[in-house]
Amino acid sequence: MEGNGRVLLREVTVRYGRRVALEAVSGEFASGSLTAVVGANGAGKTTLLAAIAGAVSLSGGAVNCAARERLAYLPQLATIDRDYPLTVSELITLGGWREFGAFRSPGAAMRARTTAVAEAVGLAGRLRQPICGISAGELQRALFARLILQDAAVILLDEPFAAVDAQTVEVLLDQMAQWRQEGRTVIAVLHDLDLVRARFPSTLVLARRCIAWGRTEVALSAVAA
Amino acid sequence: MMSAHSLIVEPFETLAFMRAALVACLALALCNGAVGTLLVLRRMSLDGDVLGHAVMPGAAIGFLYAGPSPAWLSLGGLASGLAVAALAGLIAGGQARRDAGLVAFYLVALSLGVVLVAWRGSNVDVMRVLFGTVLAIDQRALLQIAATSSVIVLAIAALYRPLAVGAFDPPFLRAVRARAPYGAVFQALVVLALVASFQAFGTLLAVGPLLLPAAAARCWGLGVLASMALATGFGFAASVAGLLASYHANLPSGPAIVLAAGLLFGISLGATSGVRRLAPMIGREG
Numbered sequence: 001m002e003g004n005g006r007v008l009l010r011e012v013t014v015r016y017g018r019r020v021a022l023e024a025v026s027g028e029f030a031s032g033s034l035t036a037v038v039g040a041n042g043a044g045k046t047t048l049l050a051a052i053a054g055a056v057s058l059s060g061g062a063v064n065c066a067a068r069e070r071l072a073y074l075p076q077l078a079t080i081d082r083d084y085p086l087t088v089s090e091l092i093t094l095g096g097w098r099e100f101g102a103f104r105s106p107g108a109a110m111r112a113r114t115t116a117v118a119e120a121v122g123l124a125g126r127l128r129q130p131i132c133g134i135s136a137g138e139l140q141r142a143l144f145a146r147l148i149l150q151d152a153a154v155i156l157l158d159e160p161f162a163a164v165d166a167q168t169v170e171v172l173l174d175q176m177a178q179w180r181q182e183g184r185t186v187i188a189v190l191h192d193l194d195l196v197r198a199r200f201p202s203t204l205v206l207a208r209r210c211i212a213w214g215r216t217e218v219a220l221s222a223v224a225a
Numbered sequence: 226m227m228s229a230h231s232l233i234v235e236p237f238e239t240l241a242f243m244r245a246a247l248v249a250c251l252a253l254a255l256c257n258g259a260v261g262t263l264l265v266l267r268r269m270s271l272d273g274d275v276l277g278h279a280v281m282p283g284a285a286i287g288f289l290y291a292g293p294s295p296a297w298l299s300l301g302g303l304a305s306g307l308a309v310a311a312l313a314g315l316i317a318g319g320q321a322r323r324d325a326g327l328v329a330f331y332l333v334a335l336s337l338g339v340v341l342v343a344w345r346g347s348n349v350d351v352m353r354v355l356f357g358t359v360l361a362i363d364q365r366a367l368l369q370i371a372a373t374s375s376v377i378v379l380a381i382a383a384l385y386r387p388l389a390v391g392a393f394d395p396p397f398l399r400a401v402r403a404r405a406p407y408g409a410v411f412q413a414l415v416v417l418a419l420v421a422s423f424q425a426f427g428t429l430l431a432v433g434p435l436l437l438p439a440a441a442a443r444c445w446g447l448g449v450l451a452s453m454a455l456a457t458g459f460g461f462a463a464s465v466a467g468l469l470a471s472y473h474a475n476l477p478s479g480p481a482i483v484l485a486a487g488l489l490f491g492i493s494l495g496a497t498s499g500v501r502r503l504a505p506m507i508g509r510e511g
Contacts, residue, residue, distance in 0.1 A: 055399060073400045084266060084393045085448045094390060097401040102387045130446075150401070 004066050005031040005153040005185035007052055011061035014047050021047040024061065025210045029154075032183040034176060036196040036216070039206035045189040048206065049073065049156045052187070065154060067185075072152035076159050077140055082132050088142050089114055089127040095149025117145040122171055137168035144175055155179060157188040161195070173199055193220060236472045243468060245362045246425070246478065249370050250464030253422050253434060256377040258457030260418040261439030262449065263381070263411065266392040270436055272313070275331045276412070277419050277432040279309030281338030284354060284423060289345050293353065295366040299373075299420050306416035309334065314409065338428065357427030357479045359468075366424050373421040377414055384410065389449050426479045433483035434460055437490050444493040459489050 007029040014022040022044040029035055037045050050056040052063055053073045065071065093106050093114045100106045106114075118124055121141040126134055131142070140160065147155060157176075161169050177199075179186050190196055196203055196216060203219040205211040212222035237243045264273045283305025287297035309330055342351050362370070381388060384407065391398050391407045398407065415435075422431035438459035442452045467482030 053396075053400060055396060069402060071400060073396055075394075075396050081266075081268070081393060085446065085452065086393060094394075094397065097397075097403075102384070102403060102405075132446075 005029075005183070006064075006066065007154060007185060007187070008064035009052075009061070010064065012048075012051055012058060012063060013060035014044070014051055014056055015059040020208060022051065022206075023209050025206070026061075027204070027210060027213045029185055029187055031153075031185055032180065033202055034180040034186045034200055035188070035202045035204055036200040037187060037189045037204045037206060038191070038193065038196060038220075039211075043206045044208050045206055046076070046158055049158055049187065049189060052154070053156060067153035070151070070153040071156065072147050072150040072154070073156045074143055074147060074158060074160060077136060077143075077163055080139065080143070082139065084131065086131050087127070088118070088123060088129050088131060088134060088138075091131055091142050092118055092123075092127075092145040092149065095146035098150070113149060114145075117148045118142075120148065121145045121175065135165070136163045137165040140164050141168055141171060144172055148175070152184065154185045155187070157186070159189050159191065161190065161192065169195075196220070232473070233469060236469060242360050242362070243472065245364070245367055246359045246468055247464065249359065249362045249367055249425055250434075250468070250482065251461055252367075252371045252374040253425060254438070254457050254460030254464060256374040256418050256421060257435045257460050258438060258442075258455075259378055259381045259453045260414055261435045261460075262442065262453045262456050263388055263392050264415060264436065265439045265443050266389075266449065266452075267411075270440075271327055272412075273415060273419075273436055274432050275313070275327045275334075276306055276310060276415055277435075278331045278334045278338075278428055280306040280416070280419050280423055280431070281334050281354070281428040282341060283308075284428070285338040285341035288342055288350065288354065293350065295363075295369055295424050298354075298423065299369065302420045302423050303416060305334070306419060307413060310409075310412040310416055314412070335428070353427065355427045355429045356477065357423065357425045357430060359425040359478045359482065360471075362425060370421050370424065373417055377417055377421070380410075380414060426483070430479050430483050433486055434463070437483065437486035438463060441486070441490040441493040444490075444497040446497070459493075460486065463489055 009025050009027050012022055012025045013020070025048065037048060039045050047056060051058060052065060053071060054063070054068060093110060096106060096110045096113065100110065115124070115127065118127055121144050123138060123141050123145065126138060131139055134142070160172055164172070176186050176188065197220065200216055202214060203216040204213045205219055205223050212219040237247055264270060280302035283301035283303070284298045285301070287301025291297035313327060313330060338354065339351055342354050387398060387403055387405070387407045388411055391411065395408065418435060419431050422434060426434060439456040441459050442456035445455065447455060463486035464482050466485040468478060470476055470485065471478035471481040
């Protein structure tokens, strides 16, 4: 993966009406970095991901992301409509959208890749299940499998471990480490600080403003102090 | 004792207006099944209701301009429906208090329409605009309904994947850079479907044949395409039942059709939750 996954924030400010969600956040996610975004509820973590994805309009500043065309975004699991009539296999296959687009059929090669990534996240036996019939952990694994197929240079994850079993957390962490090895930029909103210390090289601490941003131990010690 | 023939076939055999109503309802069931299913999947039932009323002021202006001509009613309704959909989209950009805003639209549009029609027309005209005249559909109106319905069904067939994915996970569609504004396209299709139903069911009832069969079909836990097909079947069954009930029992036909659709929804809801509760007892996996 070529190193174009850099994301540069310059004085990024987002307001919802009068409420300021993000204020003048500046900094850089280096290409191929693995960064945790932490902060209290309402600190603007989800807004930051939306700003990077270009899903909210900025009230000020700029996001510079050359790879915006190759960006993948995983929303919070709770926002996924689990009653929607879709099978695990269909959900994962959507990750290949760039190849088959809105109109063409996914084809046999894509189906084979769906099976392969489903195996990689431990869902091999679940492909034909509807998504309402699997656990929260399995749904998150399926969404990760879809991310693998998306082959993105920048991957944004909003609380990927919320409501997910411990075994699944390990599978997902391994996948994130692999993405980093492949040179992809991974930015994940997280709550569990011990997990962040153990597995994430860099951390951004948000409280609407940027409180600390850098190597995890340094950034988190700034919060504790 | 009535024979099945005189009960079911004869009304349509002898009366041309019953046949026209039946064909119109079939055409409407086809587009309503597809649009309604997507509407229910998007959890946008309230939006559908609001857009149904948004058609009203434009249709009323069409009425003031040209009298009860189906073409002008539809054009006016289409214009105001699309305008309100766009306006609601702009307001929803702010997110806050979205449902209150939608309900405000609903009430203002409805009242404005009634005032406009009553200004120049009679009480009969007001009733016609509110509840439709499914038994007074002439050939021109029938062609118009069939054409609109065909356009909607073809559009959904062509745009099926982005419309279905947009109903499930809009951020994903944005992330893969699907450039066309599929949300807006879908809203336009909803307005078109409501305009097609307007002549037959009026502004108050048009949402019924759109939502009820789709909601009934959704109970059965099928895939998207199968749900659309089942919703179309339910819509048609409700139309036949409602028309026959209105003929034999001398009921107003539009409300009779909507009631039949509501009955199907109730039965679907009851049957599927009953099955879900019974399944473990029979020893099958739930």
